[in-house]
Amino acid sequence: MLKVEEQQPVEFSAALIEKFDEIISRYPQGKHKSALLPMLHETQAELGWLSTSAMDKVAAHLDILPIEVYEVASFYSMYFLRPQGKYVLEVCRTGPCCLVGAEKIMNHIEQSLGVKEGEVTPDGLFSWRGVECLAACGYGPVLQIGPEYTFYENLDAQKVDELIQDLRKK
Amino acid sequence: MARKLLLEHINVPGIHTLDVYRQKGGYRAVEKALKTLSPDEVVEEVKKSGLRGRGGAGFPTGMKWSFLAKPEGVARYLVCNADESEPGTFKDRYLMTHIPHALIEGMIVASFALGANTSYIYVRGEMMPQIRILERAIAEAKNAGFLGKNILGSGYDLELYVQPGGGAYICGEETALLESLEGKRGNPRIKPPFPAIAGLYGCPTVVNNVESIAAVVPIINDGGDEYAKVGIGRSTGTKLISASGNLVRPGVYEIELGLPVEEFIYSDEYCGGIANGKRLKATVAGGSSVPVLPANLTLKLANGEPRLMSYESLSEGGFATGTMMGSGGFIAFDEDQCIVRNTWNFARFYHHESCGQCSPCREGTGWMEKVLHRLEYGHGKMSDIDLLVDVSKKIEGNTICPLGDAAAWPVASAIRHFRDEFEWHVKEPVKSLDTNYGLANYAEPIAKAEVTTGN
Amino acid sequence: MSDKVKVTIDGITVEVEPGTSILNAARQIGGDIVPPAMCYYSKLEGSGGKCRTCIVKVSKGSEKDPRPMPKLVASCRTTVMDGMEVQNITSPEVIEARSGVVEMLLINHPLDCPVCDQAGECDLQNLGYEHGLQKTRYEFERRTFERIDIGDKIQLHMNRCILCYRCVFTADQITNKRVHGILNRGDHSEISTYIQTAVDNDFSGNVIDVCPVGALTDRTFRFRNRVWFTKPIDAHRDCPTCSGKVTLWYKGEDVLRVTARKDIYGEVEEFICNTCRFDKKKTADWTIEHPTHISDASVIASNHYETLMPLPVIQNNQKLQQANQVELEKTAKF
Numbered sequence: 001m002l003k004v005e006e007q008q009p010v011e012f013s014a015a016l017i018e019k020f021d022e023i024i025s026r027y028p029q030g031k032h033k034s035a036l037l038p039m040l041h042e043t044q045a046e047l048g049w050l051s052t053s054a055m056d057k058v059a060a061h062l063d064i065l066p067i068e069v070y071e072v073a074s075f076y077s078m079y080f081l082r083p084q085g086k087y088v089l090e091v092c093r094t095g096p097c098c099l100v101g102a103e104k105i106m107n108h109i110e111q112s113l114g115v116k117e118g119e120v121t122p123d124g125l126f127s128w129r130g131v132e133c134l135a136a137c138g139y140g141p142v143l144q145i146g147p148e149y150t151f152y153e154n155l156d157a158q159k160v161d162e163l164i165q166d167l168r169k170k
Numbered sequence: 171m172a173r174k175l176l177l178e179h180i181n182v183p184g185i186h187t188l189d190v191y192r193q194k195g196g197y198r199a200v201e202k203a204l205k206t207l208s209p210d211e212v213v214e215e216v217k218k219s220g221l222r223g224r225g226g227a228g229f230p231t232g233m234k235w236s237f238l239a240k241p242e243g244v245a246r247y248l249v250c251n252a253d254e255s256e257p258g259t260f261k262d263r264y265l266m267t268h269i270p271h272a273l274i275e276g277m278i279v280a281s282f283a284l285g286a287n288t289s290y291i292y293v294r295g296e297m298m299p300q301i302r303i304l305e306r307a308i309a310e311a312k313n314a315g316f317l318g319k320n321i322l323g324s325g326y327d328l329e330l331y332v333q334p335g336g337g338a339y340i341c342g343e344e345t346a347l348l349e350s351l352e353g354k355r356g357n358p359r360i361k362p363p364f365p366a367i368a369g370l371y372g373c374p375t376v377v378n379n380v381e382s383i384a385a386v387v388p389i390i391n392d393g394g395d396e397y398a399k400v401g402i403g404r405s406t407g408t409k410l411i412s413a414s415g416n417l418v419r420p421g422v423y424e425i426e427l428g429l430p431v432e433e434f435i436y437s438d439e440y441c442g443g444i445a446n447g448k449r450l451k452a453t454v455a456g457g458s459s460v461p462v463l464p465a466n467l468t469l470k471l472a473n474g475e476p477r478l479m480s481y482e483s484l485s486e487g488g489f490a491t492g493t494m495m496g497s498g499g500f501i502a503f504d505e506d507q508c509i510v511r512n513t514w515n516f517a518r519f520y521h522h523e524s525c526g527q528c529s530p531c532r533e534g535t536g537w538m539e540k541v542l543h544r545l546e547y548g549h550g551k552m553s554d555i556d557l558l559v560d561v562s563k564k565i566e567g568n569t570i571c572p573l574g575d576a577a578a579w580p581v582a583s584a585i586r587h588f589r590d591e592f593e594w595h596v597k598e599p600v601k602s603l604d605t606n607y608g609l610a611n612y613a614e615p616i617a618k619a620e621v622t623t624g625n
Numbered sequence: 626m627s628d629k630v631k632v633t634i635d636g637i638t639v640e641v642e643p644g645t646s647i648l649n650a651a652r653q654i655g656g657d658i659v660p661p662a663m664c665y666y667s668k669l670e671g672s673g674g675k676c677r678t679c680i681v682k683v684s685k686g687s688e689k690d691p692r693p694m695p696k697l698v699a700s701c702r703t704t705v706m707d708g709m710e711v712q713n714i715t716s717p718e719v720i721e722a723r724s725g726v727v728e729m730l731l732i733n734h735p736l737d738c739p740v741c742d743q744a745g746e747c748d749l750q751n752l753g754y755e756h757g758l759q760k761t762r763y764e765f766e767r768r769t770f771e772r773i774d775i776g777d778k779i780q781l782h783m784n785r786c787i788l789c790y791r792c793v794f795t796a797d798q799i800t801n802k803r804v805h806g807i808l809n810r811g812d813h814s815e816i817s818t819y820i821q822t823a824v825d826n827d828f829s830g831n832v833i834d835v836c837p838v839g840a841l842t843d844r845t846f847r848f849r850n851r852v853w854f855t856k857p858i859d860a861h862r863d864c865p866t867c868s869g870k871v872t873l874w875y876k877g878e879d880v881l882r883v884t885a886r887k888d889i890y891g892e893v894e895e896f897i898c899n900t901c902r903f904d905k906k907k908t909a910d911w912t913i914e915h916p917t918h919i920s921d922a923s924v925i926a927s928n929h930y931e932t933l934m935p936l937p938v939i940q941n942n943q944k945l946q947q948a949n950q951v952e953l954e955k956t957a958k959f
Binding site: 537 | 728729730733810811813
C-alpha cells in the first residue's frame with residue numbers, strides 16, 4: 001500500500017485532455033467508463049507510468065471512483081504502477097519464443113544493461129522484463145518497446161546490442 | 171497451389187491501402203450485401219458456408235449470429251475479438267498488419283447482417299502498431315463512404331472504433347473482453363446470460379474472431395455454398411495456421427481444411443520441415459491450450475491413417491490420442507526440446523494470466539507451476555507427476571470460463587504422452603539440467619491396435 | 626401454484642418461484658443437502674459464482690430438455706428449470722470436486738485459526754472440517770501480505786482472504802463511496818485501498834459481517850475473547866440510521882461486540898450502522914429480546930443444540946406437517 005506522502009501532483013497536457021474527449025466520444029452516452037483503458041494508455045505514453053495522482057485525475061475526468069481506476073490499472077499487465085526506464089524492453093518469454101532462444105536473449109539483455117528484470121539502469125534510460133506471449137511466435141525471439149510498442153523480430157545477441165546502442169544515441 | 175480466400179492478394183504491394191485493396195476487388199462484399207441482400211440473407215449465406223469460429227471454440231458463426239436477440243429499441247453490437255494472445259497464434263496480427271481492409275470490410279458486412287450501428291474491434295494493447303494501421307484504414311473507408319451515415323445510399327449507418335486492451339490473455343474470452351471494453355477488470359462473466367442476450371452494456375452482442383469476420387467477405391462474394399465446397403466435411407473453407415517453433419519456415423499459412431498434417435509440416439509449400447535437419451518430437455496443434463501430441467500421433471491417427479488439418483481429424487481419438495484445432499497455433503518441437511520445461515513454461519503462462527476469480531484456477535495454476543518448476547530444476551519427486559494430474563483434474567471443468575481447462579489440458583496431456591520424460595527428470599535430476607531426454611520413442615510408428623477375434 | 630417450477634435435489638422435490646437458483650431452492654428444502662456457499666450472499670446483487678464450493682451436478686436439465694448439464698455448475702448462479710434434477714451430496718463426483726475446491730482455498734491460507742478472531746464462526750473452518758484433507762499436499766511457501774488497519778475499527782488480514790468479493794459488493798451496494806477493491810490479478814489479487822486511506826462511512830463495519838473468513842475483523846473485539854465463550858443475545862435500539870436490530874455478544878456482564886443478526890447460512894438479516902456496531906456496548910443502550918438461535922453445527926452452540934427436527938421443506942405441505950406434529954411442536958417450544 002502506498003503512503004499518502006508518495007503522491008506527487010501531475011499535470012496533463014492540453015493535447016492529452018483533447019485526446020481524452022475524442023476517446024470518450026466513441027461510446028454511447030453514459031458508457032464513458034469504456035474510455036478508461038485507452039485513456040490510461042495515453043496517460044502512460046505521456047508520463048511514462050501511472051502515478052496515483054495521474055490515476056486520480058483520470059478518475060475525475062471520467063467521474064468514476066479512484067478505486068475503479070486502481071483496480072483496472074493493476075489488473076492489466078501493460079500499465080506501469082512504478083516508474084520505469086525511458087525505454088522498457090519487453091521480451092516474450094512464452095513457449096514458442098523459448099523454443100528459438102528467448103531465454104538467451106533475456107540473459108543477454110540482463111548482462112548488457114547490467115540490471116535485473118524490473119530494475120532501471122542508473123542513467124534512467126532502460127528497464128526490461130519478460131512478458132507473456134506477444135502473438136508473434138513465428139518471428140521469435142521478439143521484443144517490444146512502448147509507448148508505440150515497436151516490434152523487433154528474429155532477435156539474436158548482435159541485433160539486441162545494435163538496438164541498445166541505437167536507443168542510447170537517440 | 172491451394173486456394174486462398176483470405177490471403178490471395180497478401181503479396182500485392184500497397185494492399186494495406188484502400189485504393190489497392192479496391193483494385194483487387196475489395197469492398198465488393200459491402201456493395202453486394204448492402205445493395206442486394208437483406209440482413210437475414212447475409213446471415214443465411216454465412217450459415218450455408220458452414221464457417222466455424224476461428225478463435226478457438228469452432229462454434230458455427232452463422233448459428234451464433236442467428237441466436238442474437240432483437241428486442242425493439244435496444245441497440246445491438248458486433249465486437250471483433252482481436253485480443254490474440256494464445257501462445258502459438260499470430261494469424262490475426264498478420265492479417266491486420268498486411269490486409270486491414272479485409273477485416274474492416276468483414277466488419278461492415280457482419281454489422282449490417284446483425285443490425286449493429288456501432289461496432290468495436292478490441293485489439294490487444296500490445297498491438298499498438300496494428301491499432302494505428304486499423305485506425306488509418308477505418309479513416310480511409312469512412313472517406314470513401316463505406317462507414318458513417320447512409321452507407322452507399324442504403325440507409326444503413328455504421329460507426330467502427332478500435333479499442334485497445336491493457337495486456338491480459340483472459341480478455342480473449344468473450345465475456346471478459348466485454349467487461350474490459352466496458353472499462354472494467356477482465357473478469358469473465360457467468361453465463362447465462364450469453365452475450366447474444368445481454369452482452370456489451372447489457373445489449374445483445376456478437377463477439378467474433380478477426381479471421382471469422384474476414385472470412386465473411388469471400389462468403390458474401392462467392393456465396394455460402396461455394397465457400398462450403400472448400401475444405402472437408404464439417405470443416406469448411408480455409409484456415410489461417412500460425413506455424414512456429416523449430417520449423418524451417420515458420421509463419422502464417424492459409425490452408426484448405428483437410429490438408430494432411432504431414433504435408434503441412436514437411437512440404438515446401440508450407441513449413442518446409444523441421445529446422446536444422448532435426449527430427450520432429452512433438453506438436454501443439456492449436457495453440458498452447460490444446461493437448462500436446464508426440465510426433466507419431468501428430469502425423470497419424472491411432473488407426474494408422476494420416477491425420478488431417480481439420481476440426482474433426484485433429485480431435486479424432488478424443489484426448490487419449492487426439493488434440494484440437496483450437497485457434498490454429500501450430501507449434502513444432504524438435505528432438506532437442508524438453509517437454510517438461512515447455513510444460514512448466516505454459517503453466518507459468520496460465521498462472522500469470524488467471525484472472526483470479528475462481529478459486530480452483532487462481533490457486534491451482536500457481537500450484538502446478540511450482541510443482542513443474544521443481545521437476546524441471548531437478549528436485550521433483552515421482553509423486554509429483556500424479557499430483558499434477560490430480561490438480562489439473564480439480565481445475566478442469568470447475569471454473570467460470572475455459573481458462574481453467576486451458577491451463578489443465580497442456581499439463582495433463584504432457585504427462586499422458588510423455589510420462590517417461592517426466593520420470594527421467596526425477597531419476598536423473600543432474601543430467602536433466604543440461605541434457606534432454608531426446609526423441610525416445612515418440613516418433614516411432616504407432617503400435618497397431620490388437621484385433622480381437624471372436625474365438 | 627401452477628406457475629411454480631418443480632426441482633428435485635438429492636431426491637427431495639420442492640416447488641419454487643421461476644428464476645430461483647438451485648442454491649436457494651436447496652435452502653427452501655433445508656438440511657445438509659444445501660450446498661455450502663463461500664462467496665454467494667443473497668443480499669448482495671451480483672455475488673456468487675466465484676468460489677466454486679457450491680457446485681452441484683445437474684443430472685436432468687428440465688422436463689423439456691432432460692439432457693444433463695455437461696459440467697458441474699455453481700448452484701448459486703444456476704437457475705432452476707421445471708423438472709430439473711440435481712445431485713449434491715448424493716454425487717461422489719460433486720463431493721470430490723468440492724473437496725478439491727476446499728483444498729485450493731486452503732493451500733495459501735495461513736491456517737492460523739488458533740490466533741484468529743473468526744475461529745468458531747468461520748465458514749472456511751467449517752468447510753475445512755467437512756471436506757478438507759488431514760494433511761496438506763502443498764509444499765511451497767504460502768502467499769503472505771502485511772496486515773493493514775483500514776480505519777481505526779477494521780483490520781484487514783489479507784493472508785486469510787479467499788477473494789469472495791463480498792466486501793466489495795457490500796461497499797458498492799450499501800455505502801455511497803467505495804474506497805477498497807480488488808487489486809492485481811490471479812493469485813496476487815488482494816483486497817486493498819491501494820493508497821493509505823481509511824474506509825470510513827456509516828455502514829463500513831458491515832464488511833466484517835459479510836466476510837466469510839477472518840480477513841476483515843472488528844478491531845474493537847480483537848483478541849478480546851473466543852467467540853464460543855461469549856453468549857449471543859438478540860437486542861434492538863431505536864437507531865436513526867439503521868434498523869437497530871443486532872446481536873450482542875456477552876461475556877459475563879460485558880458486551881464484547883455487536884454484530885448484525887445472522888441467519889442459519891451466516892448471512893446478516895439486516896445491515897447495521899457503525900454507531901450500533903462500535904459505539905453502543907452497554908446493556909443500557911439496548912432493549913434485550915432473547916438468546917440468539919445458534920445453528921447446531923456451530924461450536925458456539927455447544928450444550929444448547931436445537932432438537933433434531935424435520936427439514937423445513939415439510940412446512941410447505943399440510944399433510945407432512947400433520948404427520949410430524951409432535952416434532953414440530955418440540956421445535957416451536959425451543
